[in-house]
Amino acid sequence: MFIVVGVTGGIAAYKTAHLVRLLVLEGHDVHVIPTEDALRFVGLTTWEAISRHPVTTSVHEDVSEVRHVALGRKADLVIVAPATANTLASMTAGLANDLLGTTLLATNAPVVVAPAMHTEMWRHPATVANIETLRSRGVVVVGPADGPLTGGDSGPGRMSEPEQIAASALAVVTSGGDLAGLTVTISTGGTREPIDPVRYLGNRSSGRQGAEVALAAAARGAHVRLVAAHVDEGVLAAASIHPRIEISRAGTAAELGTAVRNASADADVVVMVAAVADYRVAEVADHKLSKEDGQLQTLQLVENDDILAGLVQARRDGQTIVGFGAETATDAAELLDRARRKRRRKGVDLLAVNEVGWGKGFEASENRILVVDARDEVTAEASGTKRDVADALWDSVLAVRGTAKA
Ligand SMILES: Cc1cc2nc3c(=O)[nH]c(=O)nc-3n(C[C@H](O)[C@H](O)[C@H](O)COP(=O)(O)O)c2cc1C
Structure with missing residues (x-):
């Protein structure tokens, strides 16, 4: 395999020498592209010797070979390790001011990054946002690990070990991700039940968590059908340009039910993240109801169909x-109890609950979930960005699908 390894300016660059060596020993044709700063940490001679190829940082060398696009075009896989905060920001912005930048823009190959930096830099909102954007474009992020850092401190930010980076990166190319081959249907957002041409009954769901569940699945190789009810502005931006995500829209609970049922018939996994109204207005007025006429004091409601129960009834063999x-809960025990009861009531394979409340859950970018399975056991308890939570949910889905098959 033709592998490009980008190296950027962090102490962990010395570990990348071992990564390059591992890849070369496995028989891959490895081309190293360091940044100028990376060469302050590990020199050109080392990279040339272990990769057995000439190495340069510049777009102005070997101009006749059009080197600034040639390596990217030839690559089957691009790994950036360590990926500094600076390079992650450059990648997000699409900067092309050196050979690594141009190569990253010129390639259609899968890109894997192994970030390394101090915990504060890793947790900075700028870095968090850059990582989210890169992930939404299909970049696979390996690590960082939690452990001792260069300054003597410890925390998340340490570059993953070369063996893990090599294994994860090669898995991306060979299997296309651990959800490759699966079709998954995901609903997101909040439904809106019309009262009259102007008003509706709705909820505070922003659609962010469901969008992240979709992006995580697509990044892990799944083909995704995302059925979106009302979502906040910008929430579907990344999903709408993802080649493996199809989006359809729904307004009311009934419309969402129809769209999800259609999209689920041949799906391997269905995840209902959308916040669906339990009730709708019995008779939707065709004119704006007036306060003066006292038409708004009492609304007659009728119960909506339970979409999840319908999906469980129509479940095809092997569908998860x-x-x-x-849920709002006073403590962790109550949340777990509610999760277990809801899972039994609905008959689903997995039930994820997140605690919501004023200022909790809905519009926030962070979330915390608890996932219970059909044996009433907790299969995941995750907190962090909505993307972290989404990945934990998919890990649980893979775990129950593995158990079901065994
Ligand atoms: C000793 C030392 C260690 C550094 N380690 C890191 C690091 O681990 N991660 C990081 O993001 N930046 C680190 N930096 C800062 C980067 O080298 C700096 O942001 C540089 O501009 C990165 O350039 P590049 O991304 O083009 O390689 C370090 C700087 C020094 C002097």
């Missing part, structure tokens, strides 16, 4: 159905 519940 995941429910998502937003």
